[in-house]
Amino acid sequence: MAARVARRGRTVISGRLGALALRVIPAAFILVFFLWPLGALLRRAVExxxxxxxxxxxxxxxxxxxxxxxxxxxxxxxxxxxxxxxxxxxxxxxxxxxxxxxxxxxxxxxxxxxxxxxxxxxxxxxxxxxxxxxxxxxxxxxxxxxxxxxxxxxxxxxxxxxxxxxxxxxxxxxxxxxxxxxxxxxxxxxxxxxxxxxxxxxxxxxxxxxxxxxxxxxxxxxxxxxxxxxxxxxxxxxxxxxxxxxxxxxxxxxxxxxxxxxxxxxxxxxxxxxxxxAVDTRFRPHGMQWLPVSAALAWVAAVLxxxxxxxxxxxxRPGADGEWTLAGYRSLGESVNGVTPLESLRYSLGTAALAMVIALVVGVLAAVAMHRATGFWAAAGNVVTTIPLGISAVTLGFGYLIVLSTLPTQLATSSLVIPCVQALIAIPVVVRIAVPALASVSVRLRQAAASLGAGPLRVFVTVDLPLIGRTLCAAGGFAFVMALGEFGATSFLARADTTTLPVLIGSALNRPGAENLATAMAASVVLVAVTTLAVAVVEVFRPRTGALI
Missing domain, CATH: 1.10.3720.10 (MetI-like)
Structure with missing residues (x-):
């Protein structure tokens, strides 16, 4: 009996600590990487x-x-x-x-x-x-x-x-x-x-x-x-x-x-x-129905x-003379402002992958906390996790410039700064995808696991995670491609050794000469290919219901 009481006490304590972590970790991340830069802007506005x-x-x-x-x-x-x-x-x-x-x-x-x-x-x-x-x-x-x-x-x-x-x-x-x-x-x-x-x-x-x-x-x-x-x-x-x-x-x-x-x-x-x-109400076209469908498909091809x-x-074929050349792709190994496009691509993939992990961890914790919250706290969590989706990337990047100028050099030049900024922009999408997925899990399954002695963490790992795993994979994929393509805030923070491929493309376009234009176009095609592959993987794992955002 004493052992059972002690085990139940440990379960209660771990549950309370877990609930606290669900709120503290996302709140601390948003406080440091979002509210702090905006607060620095407000303070500078007063000064x-x-x-x-x-x-x-x-x-x-x-x-x-x-x-x-x-x-x-x-x-x-x-x-x-x-x-x-x-x-x-x-x-x-x-x-x-x-x-x-x-x-x-x-x-x-x-x-x-x-x-x-x-x-x-x-x-x-x-x-x-x-x-x-x-x-x-x-x-x-x-x-x-x-x-x-x-x-x-x-x-x-x-x-x-x-x-x-x-x-x-x-x-x-x-x-x-x-x-x-x-x-x-x-x-x-x-x-x-x-x-x-x-x-x-x-x-x-x-x-x-x-x-x-x-x-x-x-x-x-x-x-x-x-x-x-x-x-x-x-x-x-x-x-x-x-x-x-x-x-x-x-x-x-x-x-x-x-x-x-x-x-x-x-x-x-x-x-x-x-x-x-439960029922797919779409129709399969046949006969004359293919006319409007074909017109819509042609519209997709032309527009997108x-x-x-x-x-x-x-x-x-970058030049007006119509000559075909692979010069733009060969130049991907040549330096642009001290870094080659291929080096920038490797750096971009690495930072996007790290940003994806950060966005998934923080976003899932925030989603679980919002799913369990009710009333004011649920509404407040929804608003707070949505704001970074729409805040100006340039405004945010400018706020980071002000904050980083006051920090020690080792912190200001940390390799984690850019991934954290990219993750901040992706977190709202992770939350918006994960919250409906958590809501779709049967409450009875969680109650059954809890009645057998499982704590909140074990319930999440053994019940929720297997059921929403595909959805979280899709959320991670969206976080990856959003981090990979982030340009506004990163353009403020990039240095020679931390230049992402979108920032490098912008630099190449600002340099005169057909060679730089060919490099920018070739690098853009590489980014399109990587992004398309990532989206295809996301669509394979994504559940067939729900919207993008």
């Missing part, structure tokens, strides 16, 4: 020159004009992305065709591509097959690139919601005399509006903090809050001006996040019924595959 307030600094940098244009281009990009994604949403949600896994990979890859690679791809497209438009840089190329990047968000969020709808309501409307189009407009569209709103808010958030695309395609003429922070901090070293713009950028991000949260709980209208979730295909061709 601006005594004779100049933030209002004067904002006026000097034309902040209101920058804000207006940032919001304008994000709104137009969102609208264009919705239009581009509409046929693809229908294809994913309603049609069951052979090769659906390949289609999902094709739709997903643009979202996780490094933004600098997307910029290079659209430069190749607009300087090549679409050169007759005479508009290789400027607003329209940026809008098109943003639409290309964010199609996956709309297709997968709205597509998953559409696929989960109970079709019986629309079928009942048709039996009462409504045509197929009227049933769609009156029954299906209202139930999809929350998902559409959530996807649009996310796309607006991503476009308002876009950096790599605007840097590459803006040609120095297009300025947003994001790019101006970088210019003021790095090019002009005007720290007070950059801090003031960062504060304004944070306001924009918070507003966009509030819009995202407003639409993120679609309620009953988008909730899948048990019947809808076309820019990448042009990039691949231009990597071996």
């Amino acid at each position: 601006v020159r005594s004779d100049e307030g933030i209002g004067e600094l904002l006026r000097r940098t034309n902040a209101l004009d920058l804000l207006g244009f940032t919001v304008f281009q994000a709104a137009v990009s969102t609208l264009l992305a919705m239009l581009v994604a509409a046929p693809i949403v229908w294809l994913i949600a309603r049609v069951d065709i052979p090769g659906s896994l390949l289609l999902t990979v094709v739709v997903t890859v643009p979202f996780v591509l490094p933004t600098v690679v997307v910029g290079v791809a659209f430069r190749a497209l607009l300087d090549g097959p679409l050169a007759m438009l005479g508009d290789a840089s400027g607003l329209w190329p940026i809008l098109l690139a943003h639409a290309f990047l964010n199609v996956a968000v709309i297709a997968r969020v709205v597509g998953a919601a559409w696929r989960s709808l109970d079709p019986r309501l629309a079928e009942a409307a048709q039996t009462l005399g409504a045509g197929r189009m009227r049933a769609f407009v009156d029954i299906t569209v209202p139930r999809l509006l929350p998902a559409v709103g959530a996807a649009a808010a996310l796309v607006f958030l991503f476009c308002s903090t876009s950096f790599g695309v605007i840097i590459i395609l803006g040609n120095g003429e297009i300025r947003t809050l994001e790019t101006e922070i970088y210019t003021q901090a790095i090019s002009y070293f005007q720290i007070p001006e950059a801090v003031a713009l960062s504060m304004l950028q944070i306001v924009v991000v918070v507003a966009a996040l509030l819009l995202t949260r407003l639409f993120s709980d679609p309620g009953e209208s988008a909730a899948p019924s048990s019947t809808a979730s 595959v076309g820019p990448i295909a042009v990039l691949v061709v231009r990597s071996v």
Whole structure:
């Protein structure tokens, strides 16, 4: 009896320690790597020159004009992305065709591509097959690139919601005399509006903090809050001006996040019924049904595959003379700013793998804590773990510059800095994937294991982990590709020995000469290949339900 009591006491103590660790570890990580840099920015904003307030600094940098244009281009990009994604949403949600896994990979890859690679791809497209438009840089190329990047968000969020709808309501409307189009407009569209709103808010958030695309395609003429922070901090070293713009950028991000949260709980209208979730309501096309399906597939090929295909061709035919050459790929072993692209690729893969491990550990702990929490703490955890997904990477990178300048050299130059920054950006995706997976595990299985004497940790390892293992593999894959392509914050922190491949591509594009352009395109193709392979692995392991984010 005494031994049983002692064992039960140890189980209770270990359970309490485990519950404490679930909260402390993620909170400490977010405090150090997210709130500390932002706090340093806020403190610097208070300590601006005594004779100049933030209002004067904002006026000097034309902040209101920058804000207006940032919001304008994000709104137009969102609208264009919705239009581009509409046929693809229908294809994913309603049609069951052979090769659906390949289609999902094709739709997903643009979202996780490094933004600098997307910029290079659209430069190749607009300087090549679409050169007759005479508009290789400027607003329209940026809008098109943003639409290309964010199609996956709309297709997968709205597509998953559409696929989960109970079709019986629309079928009942048709039996009462409504045509197929009227049933769609009156029954299906209202139930999809929350998902559409959530996807649009996310796309607006991503476009308002876009950096790599605007840097590459803006040609120095297009300025947003994001790019101006970088210019003021790095090019002009005007720290007070950059801090003031960062504060304004944070306001924009918070507003966009509030819009995202407003639409993120679609309620009953988008909730899948048990019947809808158990039955695949997609149709297999036959006969004349192949006409709209073929048109949608052609649209996917033109919109999503076309820019990448042009990039691949231009990597071996970079010059206007039309000569085919592998010079760009041979130059991957040659130095660019003191480091070769192959060395940067090895470093990028290593840091992305380490960032993936960090994001999985912290993200899963946070997901378990949120799953077990209720009320205020559950809502607070959701908000805190979502904010890093939308915060400006340039603002975050600038905050790191301020923090690292105050630390000892050994800490400031630690090899863990860049992986931790990359992991911070990937953690929200891990949490958003892991929380629904944990919620899908039967409570009775956990209770049965606990009644047999298993502690919380053993319950998680023996019950939860085997059931959500595939989901965690998918979450890790997404964390890897997001870390691999991170450009904004890393561009602030990279040194000669810590240059990631996206940062090196940006450096090569800023150097004159056809050789540097060929190197940038070849390195971009390598990144596309690695990213596509990673996404394919993710899709193999990912459960067939749920959205990307």
